[in-house]
Amino acid sequence: MGHAYTPGLKVTPKILLKKQRILPLKGDVVVKKGDRVSADDVVARTELPGKVKPVNAANILGVLPADLPKHIIVPVGSVMNKGDIYATAKVFFGLFKTNLKSPADDITLETVSNITGKVLLREKPMPVEVKAYVDGTVTEVYPDEGVEVTSWAAMAQGIFGIGGETNGILRMVCESPNEPLTPDKIRDEHKDCILIGGSIVTAAALEKAVEKKARAIIVGGFNDQDLRNFLGYDLGVAITGSEDKGITLVVTEGFGEIPMTQRTFELLKQYEGKRACCHGATQIRAGVIRPEVVLPMAESELEKGEDVKAGALEPGTPIRVIREPYFGRIGRVTELPPEPRPLESETKARVLLLKFNDEDQEVMVPRANVEILET
Amino acid sequence: MNKKPEDIKVIVATDCGSTTTKAILIQYDEEKGEYRQTHRGEAPTTVEAPFEDVTMGVLNSVQELAELSGRKLVDENNRIIKERGENEGADVYISTSSAGGGLQMMVAGVVRSMTAESAERAALGAGAIVMDVIASNDHRLPHEQIERIRQLRPDMILLSGGIDGGTKKHVVELAELIAAADPKPRLGIGYKLPIIYAGNKDACEEVQNALEETVDLVVVDNLRPVLERENLGPAREKIHDMFMEHVMQQAPGYKKLMGWADSQIMPTPGAVGNIIARVAEMNNLEVVGVDIGGATTDVFSVFNDPGDATPVFNRTVSANLGMSYSISNVLAEAGLANISRWVPFAIDEKILRNQIKNKMIRPTTIPQTLTSLVIEQAIAREALRLAFVQHKSFATVLKGVQQQRTISDAFEQSGTEETIVNLMNLNLLVGSGGVLSHAPRRHQSAMMMLDAFRPEGITILAVDSIFMMPHLGVLAEVHPKAATEVFLKDCLIFLGTAIAPVGQVKAGKPVMKYSIDFPDGKNESGVLKQGDMKLFPLGINQKAQAVFEPIAKVDIGEGRGQTVRREIDGGLVGIILDGRGRPLMTVPDDKNERISQMVGWLENLEVYNSEELRALGRQ
Structure with missing residues (x-):
C-alpha cells in the first residue's frame, strides 16, 4: 500500500x-428505454413544492388561536384564486367583518394551526426539468427518478x-x-x-x-x-x-x-x-x-480512435508536474526510487526522477505532485 | 460485546475517512503490563463508485495490518477474525466514520442564544457538522427560513425549544415551518428525513401532529428542561442512534460494517472529542485539541467552569477553514495581510492567489520547495487562529453542559458572552492534521501552534502522531484504560513546553529573569526581553527545574510580578521562551523590518534551514 x-x-x-440524469425529487420519466435523445430533450420532470408564506391569521382577525379553525371558510387543501376569501371574522360587536384573501392565483391553503394561530399558504409548484445533456440512447430507466443516457x-x-x-x-x-x-x-x-x-x-x-x-x-x-x-x-x-x-x-x-x-x-x-x-x-x-x-x-x-487508459507509474510513463517549482511541465519518468527522500522543503516523501521533454537534466519531484498523461 | 476488559488483549480499530481508511492494531504487552499501539495500515476508502462498499477499504487496511504484524486478522470469507488465537484474530473490532462528508445536521430552537445554542452544542458534541441554526429570533422571515430548510438537505434535524411546562407556541411554530419546508434527506431519494425533537415535553403532541406525516420523528427528553440547566445526553445519544440507523444505512456497505463492529460506529469528530474529554477528566487537565483537515478545522476544549470548577467540554467545527479543499477560503477570510505577516519574504498577490487555488483544485500535492512550505504553514496559522476565535466565542459560560445556575445568571451571561477559554489555565495543547502532524520539523508545528493559539503562561505542546484519536475515542467506550494508555504513550508526540509571559512591555525591555536547571546538571539563566524567542533543548520524558521571575506588570500564571517555580516537561523541541507578549506584539508595517523580525524568531527556534531562510528573505 x-x-x-x-x-x-x-x-x-x-x-x-x-450519464445518469436524475431528478432532485421523485417525478415522471418522460422517455423510455431505447429512445434516441438529443442534448436538449427533456427526459424527466417533476414539480418542486411551491413557496410557503405563513400568515398570522388569528392576530389579523382578532381571534384566539384556538378559535381560528371556526373562522376558516374554505377546506384545508383548497386552491384559491387572487382575492378569494378564506377566513373571516366579525369585529366591533359584529358591525364589521375582517376577511383574509388569497394574495395571488393558484394559492393552496396548506395548514391551519390552532396553537400558533397561523395559516400557511403555498404558491403553485415550480416545474423542474432534467434534459438529456448529451446526444445518445436511453439505456436505463429508474422509475420516478430519472434515466441513464449512453x-x-x-x-x-x-x-x-x-x-x-x-x-x-x-x-x-x-x-x-x-x-x-x-x-x-x-x-x-x-x-x-x-x-x-x-x-x-x-x-x-x-x-x-x-x-x-x-x-x-x-x-x-x-x-x-x-x-x-x-x-x-x-x-x-x-x-x-x-x-x-x-x-x-x-x-x-x-x-x-x-x-x-x-x-x-x-x-x-x-x-x-x-x-x-x-x-x-x-x-x-x-x-x-x-x-x-x-x-x-x-x-x-465510431471507427476512429480508441479509449485511452492511464498507465501505471513506471519508467517511461509520460507525466505532467502539477506543483511548483516545475508546475505545468511535461516529461517522462526515468526512475522510481522506493524509499522516501527529503525534498528542498525537508519534507520526506516518495519521489520520482524525470526528464522534461526538452532537457537532458534529471530532476526529482514528489510522486504526489505529478499526474499521469493518458496515452 | 460481552468480553470483560481484562480479557481484551488485541484490538483492531478503523477510521473510515472521506479518502482514506486507517487501521491500527493495539496489543497488550504482558511483560510491561500496558496497552500499546503496534501497527498501522491504510487503504483508500471504498464508499463511492466503482466499489460502493466501505468494507472493502476496511478489509484492505486491516489486511495491511495483518501483513505488517504477522498476525492473521482476515479470514477466508473476508471477515475480520473475532476469536483471538495464538497468532490470529482480535478480541475487539471498532470503527469510526466520516466518509461521505460525515454527519451533516441542521438544528432549530426558539431563542438563538438559548435553546438553539444548546441544540447546536448537542449536535456538535455528537460529531456533526451544523449546516445552519434556525431560531424564532434569527432575524429571518418565515419564508426565508422555509426556503433555507428546503435547500439544505441535511442528514437529520434536531428541533428544540421551550422549557418543560413553558409556552408551546414558538416551538410548534418551528415544527410547522419544518413541515411546510418538507425537507428531504441528503442521501437516498426514497426515505423520510429523521428529526429528533428535544424540546418542551408538553408540546410533543402538537409537534407530532405537525411533523409525523412529513418526516421520521423521534422524541427525546428536553435538552433544556429548565432555563438554567442543559441536558444534552439524550439528544446526543439519539443523534448517534439515528446516524447508525438512518444515515449510515444509506451509505454502501455500512450495514455489513455495523454487523462486524463491537461498538457503535461513531462519527469521527465525536470520537476525537470523546478521547480528549476523557483524558482531561482522568488527568485533571485543561486541554485544547485541534484537528486541521483539508476541508474543516475542529477545535475541542475542556476548561473548568469559572463558577463551580466543573470541567466543560466544547467542540466547534469551522466548516470552511482547511488546508486543501477550503484553503482558498482561509485567504478570503483572513486576508492577504494576515497571511503575509507569517511569511519571512515578499510575496506577489497574483502569484500567491494562483498558487492557493492550484492547491485547492489539486489537494493531494505536497510542498516541494521551502517557499511553498512556508506559505502553506502561514495559511495554516491563519486557519487555526480563525477556528480558535470561533471556538472561544462559542465556549461561553452559559453554554456549559449540566451547569447549575440561577436564572439571573443566565440572563446576565447571555448578554456578556464571557468565554470560559482561559489560556492561562491551559495545560496541554494538542495539534492534529497533516500540516501539524507531518511538518518536516517538529519546531514548525510548535511555532504554528504558538502563533495561532497564543497560549499564556506555561503550556505543554503536543501533536497527534498518526491521527489515531478517532480510534481511541471509540475504544474509550469499550476499554477506557487501553484508550488513555495508548493516547499518552503512542498517540501524542510531546514537543515540549512553552512559557509565554502575559503583559505589555516596550520592545527590547526586560520581561522576566529565568533560571533553568537541566537534568544533566547544566543551568541556563538570563533575562528574556520583549520580542525575544529562545529555545532550550530538553528531550522527551526529561524534566527541568525552572524559576521565572517576571517584572511587576507581567504574569506567568501566579499573578503579576509573582515568581513561578515549576518542573518543566521536555519534548522533541524543548523549552520555548516566548517573549513576544500577550496580546502578541504587532507586526511592523515596514516590509523589511517585518521580514527581519520574522527571520530572527524563526532562526532562534530553528524552524527552518537558516541559510535558505535568509536567502529567501533577501529575494
Missing part, C-alpha cells in the same frame, strides 16, 4: 459515456470550471495551445458557440464573450484575481456549477497562464464546427466532479 495518488484528467478520443463520444475533462450545462458549436479561436485568448479574437459570429482558447483567457476576453453571447470557453488557465472580479466574490471552496454569469468556463490545466495540453487542444480541434456539450461543475472532495467537454461521435465516426 501507500502508493502515491496520481490524479489524471480524462482526455480521450473515444469513450462509451454513461453515448459514444470523445471527451476532455477540465480541472476547474464555473457555470452549468450547455451545448454549442465548437470554434477554435486560438491557433496554438500557447496563445492567450484575448478580446480581439471574439466576434459576433461566436454567438451560441463554445470557444477554444490557448494558455489563458483574460478578464476582458471573458467579459466580451459574455457580451457576444458565446455559451462557453475552454482554456488552459485563468487568473484567480480575474475569477474573483468576474464572480463578484472570492470563491472559498471548490463547489461550482450553479453560477449564473451567462457563460460556462472550463479550465483544463489550472490557475495562471498555462498552455493547454497539446493533446487536449488537438482533440478539440478535430471537432471544430461540430456540436459539443460541456459543464463547469467542479467539486473537489469525496465524490469528485470535474468539468468536461463531451464531443458526441456520429455513427460514421
Whole structure:
C-alpha cells in the first residue's frame, strides 16, 4: 500500500459515456428505454413544492388561536384564486367583518394551526426539468427518478470550471495551445458557440464573450484575481456549477497562464464546427466532479480512435508536474526510487526522477505532485 | 460485546475517512503490563463508485495490518477474525466514520442564544457538522427560513425549544415551518428525513401532529428542561442512534460494517472529542485539541467552569477553514495581510492567489520547495487562529453542559458572552492534521501552534502522531484504560513546553529573569526581553527545574510580578521562551523590518534551514 495518488484528467478520443440524469425529487420519466435523445430533450420532470408564506391569521382577525379553525371558510387543501376569501371574522360587536384573501392565483391553503394561530399558504409548484445533456440512447430507466443516457463520444475533462450545462458549436479561436485568448479574437459570429482558447483567457476576453453571447470557453488557465472580479466574490471552496454569469468556463490545466495540453487542444480541434456539450461543475472532495467537454461521435465516426487508459507509474510513463517549482511541465519518468527522500522543503516523501521533454537534466519531484498523461 | 476488559488483549480499530481508511492494531504487552499501539495500515476508502462498499477499504487496511504484524486478522470469507488465537484474530473490532462528508445536521430552537445554542452544542458534541441554526429570533422571515430548510438537505434535524411546562407556541411554530419546508434527506431519494425533537415535553403532541406525516420523528427528553440547566445526553445519544440507523444505512456497505463492529460506529469528530474529554477528566487537565483537515478545522476544549470548577467540554467545527479543499477560503477570510505577516519574504498577490487555488483544485500535492512550505504553514496559522476565535466565542459560560445556575445568571451571561477559554489555565495543547502532524520539523508545528493559539503562561505542546484519536475515542467506550494508555504513550508526540509571559512591555525591555536547571546538571539563566524567542533543548520524558521571575506588570500564571517555580516537561523541541507578549506584539508595517523580525524568531527556534531562510528573505 501507500502508493502515491496520481490524479489524471480524462482526455480521450473515444469513450462509451454513461450519464445518469436524475431528478432532485421523485417525478415522471418522460422517455423510455431505447429512445434516441438529443442534448436538449427533456427526459424527466417533476414539480418542486411551491413557496410557503405563513400568515398570522388569528392576530389579523382578532381571534384566539384556538378559535381560528371556526373562522376558516374554505377546506384545508383548497386552491384559491387572487382575492378569494378564506377566513373571516366579525369585529366591533359584529358591525364589521375582517376577511383574509388569497394574495395571488393558484394559492393552496396548506395548514391551519390552532396553537400558533397561523395559516400557511403555498404558491403553485415550480416545474423542474432534467434534459438529456448529451446526444445518445436511453439505456436505463429508474422509475420516478430519472434515466441513464449512453453515448459514444470523445471527451476532455477540465480541472476547474464555473457555470452549468450547455451545448454549442465548437470554434477554435486560438491557433496554438500557447496563445492567450484575448478580446480581439471574439466576434459576433461566436454567438451560441463554445470557444477554444490557448494558455489563458483574460478578464476582458471573458467579459466580451459574455457580451457576444458565446455559451462557453475552454482554456488552459485563468487568473484567480480575474475569477474573483468576474464572480463578484472570492470563491472559498471548490463547489461550482450553479453560477449564473451567462457563460460556462472550463479550465483544463489550472490557475495562471498555462498552455493547454497539446493533446487536449488537438482533440478539440478535430471537432471544430461540430456540436459539443460541456459543464463547469467542479467539486473537489469525496465524490469528485470535474468539468468536461463531451464531443458526441456520429455513427460514421465510431471507427476512429480508441479509449485511452492511464498507465501505471513506471519508467517511461509520460507525466505532467502539477506543483511548483516545475508546475505545468511535461516529461517522462526515468526512475522510481522506493524509499522516501527529503525534498528542498525537508519534507520526506516518495519521489520520482524525470526528464522534461526538452532537457537532458534529471530532476526529482514528489510522486504526489505529478499526474499521469493518458496515452 | 460481552468480553470483560481484562480479557481484551488485541484490538483492531478503523477510521473510515472521506479518502482514506486507517487501521491500527493495539496489543497488550504482558511483560510491561500496558496497552500499546503496534501497527498501522491504510487503504483508500471504498464508499463511492466503482466499489460502493466501505468494507472493502476496511478489509484492505486491516489486511495491511495483518501483513505488517504477522498476525492473521482476515479470514477466508473476508471477515475480520473475532476469536483471538495464538497468532490470529482480535478480541475487539471498532470503527469510526466520516466518509461521505460525515454527519451533516441542521438544528432549530426558539431563542438563538438559548435553546438553539444548546441544540447546536448537542449536535456538535455528537460529531456533526451544523449546516445552519434556525431560531424564532434569527432575524429571518418565515419564508426565508422555509426556503433555507428546503435547500439544505441535511442528514437529520434536531428541533428544540421551550422549557418543560413553558409556552408551546414558538416551538410548534418551528415544527410547522419544518413541515411546510418538507425537507428531504441528503442521501437516498426514497426515505423520510429523521428529526429528533428535544424540546418542551408538553408540546410533543402538537409537534407530532405537525411533523409525523412529513418526516421520521423521534422524541427525546428536553435538552433544556429548565432555563438554567442543559441536558444534552439524550439528544446526543439519539443523534448517534439515528446516524447508525438512518444515515449510515444509506451509505454502501455500512450495514455489513455495523454487523462486524463491537461498538457503535461513531462519527469521527465525536470520537476525537470523546478521547480528549476523557483524558482531561482522568488527568485533571485543561486541554485544547485541534484537528486541521483539508476541508474543516475542529477545535475541542475542556476548561473548568469559572463558577463551580466543573470541567466543560466544547467542540466547534469551522466548516470552511482547511488546508486543501477550503484553503482558498482561509485567504478570503483572513486576508492577504494576515497571511503575509507569517511569511519571512515578499510575496506577489497574483502569484500567491494562483498558487492557493492550484492547491485547492489539486489537494493531494505536497510542498516541494521551502517557499511553498512556508506559505502553506502561514495559511495554516491563519486557519487555526480563525477556528480558535470561533471556538472561544462559542465556549461561553452559559453554554456549559449540566451547569447549575440561577436564572439571573443566565440572563446576565447571555448578554456578556464571557468565554470560559482561559489560556492561562491551559495545560496541554494538542495539534492534529497533516500540516501539524507531518511538518518536516517538529519546531514548525510548535511555532504554528504558538502563533495561532497564543497560549499564556506555561503550556505543554503536543501533536497527534498518526491521527489515531478517532480510534481511541471509540475504544474509550469499550476499554477506557487501553484508550488513555495508548493516547499518552503512542498517540501524542510531546514537543515540549512553552512559557509565554502575559503583559505589555516596550520592545527590547526586560520581561522576566529565568533560571533553568537541566537534568544533566547544566543551568541556563538570563533575562528574556520583549520580542525575544529562545529555545532550550530538553528531550522527551526529561524534566527541568525552572524559576521565572517576571517584572511587576507581567504574569506567568501566579499573578503579576509573582515568581513561578515549576518542573518543566521536555519534548522533541524543548523549552520555548516566548517573549513576544500577550496580546502578541504587532507586526511592523515596514516590509523589511517585518521580514527581519520574522527571520530572527524563526532562526532562534530553528524552524527552518537558516541559510535558505535568509536567502529567501533577501529575494
